[in-house]
Amino acid sequence: MTETMMAAVLEEYGSPLVVKRVAKPSAGPGQLLIRLEASGVCHSDVHIWEGGYTPATLPEPFILGHEGVGVVEAVGAGVTGWRVGDRAGAAWLHDTCGTCAQCRAGLPNFCQAQRAHGLDVPGTFAEYVVTNANFTARVPTGEATGLAPLMCAGxxxxxxxxxxxxxxxxxxxxxxxxxxxxxxxxxxxxxxxxxxxxxxxxxxxxxxxxxxxxxxxxxxxxxxxxxxxxxxxxxxxxxxxxxxxxxxxxxxxxxxxxxxxxxxxxxxxxxxxxxxxxxxxxxxTSVGTMAQMEALMQVQAADPLTSSVTEIPLSEVSRALRELAEGRAPARYAIRF
Structure with missing residues (x-):
């Protein structure tokens, strides 16, 4: 029997996301499966939701979100350095080409062939997300809803x-x-x-x-x-x-x-x-590199940043997107799973 998960799916640009059960993904070679504790809601999600920023190929299912924090549930073949139970974060970058001038210069965030969570591949408005192990953040201890916005905003x-x-x-x-x-x-x-x-x-x-x-x-x-x-x-x-x-x-x-x-x-x-x-x-500037992510996580572990985060359930994510679009949102929204 196919395992399922709850997710907020984009079915029509500008319309409320549809919260429903979809197939639970699995970790392929070089990948991690993360059981999410929280996901931030970013203004970039608004651009995608409104149709202002569209992928060449729509992901299936089209799940927005790129500020996820959770726990590794499965480790794909060929992955080293990660174990089940590790705290992990899914950020904007899912992967890049690895061969262009920007990637070779250590600036994969400017790779023109990059793929992003919540745009090119399913994102973090769901109970689980698959990440590329090489682009997965190592997250320190702390409240997940406070840490999630660091994956992109921070x-x-x-x-x-x-x-x-x-x-x-x-x-x-x-x-x-x-x-x-x-x-x-x-x-x-x-x-x-x-x-x-x-x-x-x-x-x-x-x-x-x-x-x-x-x-x-x-x-x-x-x-x-x-x-x-x-x-x-x-x-x-x-x-x-x-x-x-x-x-x-x-x-x-x-x-x-x-x-x-x-x-x-x-x-x-x-x-x-x-x-x-x-x-x-x-x-x-465009998000950041994995080296910058590591430095940021070290800063957070040593001296946590202050942030104002409003927690919401997955069912309220469309309201959060609307309030962000209209400039009425508090500092940050974060979905708690």
Missing amino acids: LTAFGALDRAALAPGECCAVFGCGGLGQYAIQFAKRRGARVIAVDRDPAKRALSQENGAAVAVDGGDTDEIEKLRASADVCVNFAPTTATWQPMLDVVRPLGRVVAAAMVSEPVPLNQEWLTGAGITITG
Whole structure:
């Protein structure tokens, strides 16, 4: 008799996910089967759910999610270093080509042939998920719903500051102080940087200062932004909107760095004459590498990050996606299985 599991399945873009029983997967060669304790709900899941980010081949079943934490239930053939019962995490990357220039450079997160959980292969809005052992995180002890968002939100924030090469004594302006931004504030503070938090939500600004931001300003207040002109060495955007673009260019100093971490599909203006005079470096970042994941997990084990996570059952995941899409969600949602 085929074993089954509960999962939230995408059957029509933009419509509520269908929570139902589907076949329980099994671990193939080089893979792990993880019994999930929790899964974060990420804004990237919203993009996929709405149909803004579609795979070349739809996974079967189409289960979203890429912030899973649980316990290894089965180890596939050829896998070494993992045992049944180990704590494990399923993140964005399921696998990559392993041969392109990006993979060879140790940056598989920029591999153009990558496959992701919840997009190209079934994800973590289910009781079980199959991962590639080489891309599975080793997770420390701790509450699963608090750890799950680190698989993407935490790693993206960690990777963004690495991408920015943020150094001690520098000033880092974090635009968008939701779940990812709050992680970035804590990481930047721990790197010895002075942090400016920029967000239109007063509650998020208050939380930013609790998490170490020296200054928290309203991103929609042009006078406040003008006071910060050319004051930041690094500006990182975690807000899924073009509205932060001009404020970032106003706040970054000459020869500073601007890092795009949010998925914003609309174009933004850029004056090349200004760029040649200011010498700004503008770059993007995409989640992170397994080396960065390992470093993040070590940080978490030694000095846990603070985060605001709202636990929900699997049956409420569609509500969470809708609230994220409408900007009404708390910092992070996490499904508890």
